[in-house]
Amino acid sequence: MPDFAFEARHAGPVAGVDEAGRGPLAGPVVAAAVILDPDCIPQGLDDSKVLTAARRADLRTAILGCARVGVGIASVEEIDELNILWATMLAMTRAVEALGIAPVMVLVDGNRCPRWHWPSEAVVGGDARCLSIAAASIVAKEHRDALMREYDAAWPGYGWSSNKGYAAPEHRDALRRLGPSPIHRRSFAPVREAQMVLELGTAG
Template identity: 70%
Template sequence: MPDLKFERRYKRLHKGPVAGVDEAGRGPLAGPVVAAAVVLDPKCIPEGIDDSKVLTAAKRAELCAALLDCAKVGVGVASVEEIDSLNILWATMLAMHRAVDALGIVPAMVLVDGNRCPKWPHTSQWVIGGDALCLSIAAASIVAKHQRDCMMLELDEAFPGYGWASNKGYSAKVHQEALRTLGPTPHHRRSFWRVAQAELDFGPAAQAAE
């Protein structure tokens, strides 16, 4: 289970609040990439915080609501257009930057899940597997995942047929089949090869159908 050893170490060194940062949505074919930054209040930490991947959707929703109530939370989003123009790595870094900016406070230290930090003015440290080791990163993973899932549920209502309510934009079979039969939407990442190929394949088929 993740714990507070990273936060305690860096708070002691840097004499100020420590934020954890994580993202959701680097791999999907559709939808934005979402990052969250969380500064936990040691006096009000919801029970059950863990890596978002091992929690149910219902538990993530419950914990996200609790974190929004008792922690400092910032959410940052990078759009499909930004993903396609910057590439997914730099769009993810941009979303993380926006998440920290949205905290409302300036952290003394930022702990980032993964193997690199954005180019920003904050003192920071990356932590490989941080969502399973560091409590504030785990909390950020929950917020980022829940917020992005909610966005994909809304997009599923606007663009039915792709299965986004269940696959959240990832390359599931129903999603791939819809790309072939319905074609890409404005929310698809055209810089991803599966979407680019589907657009090429769908164009002639659509013209022939006319």
């Protein structure tokens, strides 16, 4: 289980940062930054991937009630222009900026940090080791899932309420049948191929 050891090394506000949505074929990438109050840490914080949807939702509410939270988003257009790595870094930067205060340290899940002016440390497997990163993983995941449910209502047929834009069989089948939507990542190979097939069919 994650603990508060990474944060406790520093005197002052420490932010944990994580993202959701690097791998999907559709939708933005979302990052969250969380500064936990040492006297009000919700019980049960863990890597969002090991929590049930109901538990994640409850923990998100608890986090928003007693922590400082910032959310940053990089759009599909930015993903296609910058590539997913640098779009993720952009979303993380926006998340820390959205905190409204300057942390003395930013702990980032993964093996690299964005190019920014805050002192920072990359923590491999951080969402399972560090409480503030675990909290950020929950907030980012819940925020993005909510966006994908909204997009599913706007562009039905791809199954985004359940697959959240990942390359599930139902999504890939719909992509072949319907073609890419406005929020598909055209720089990703399956989407690019579906677009080419659609254009060839129209030309024919």
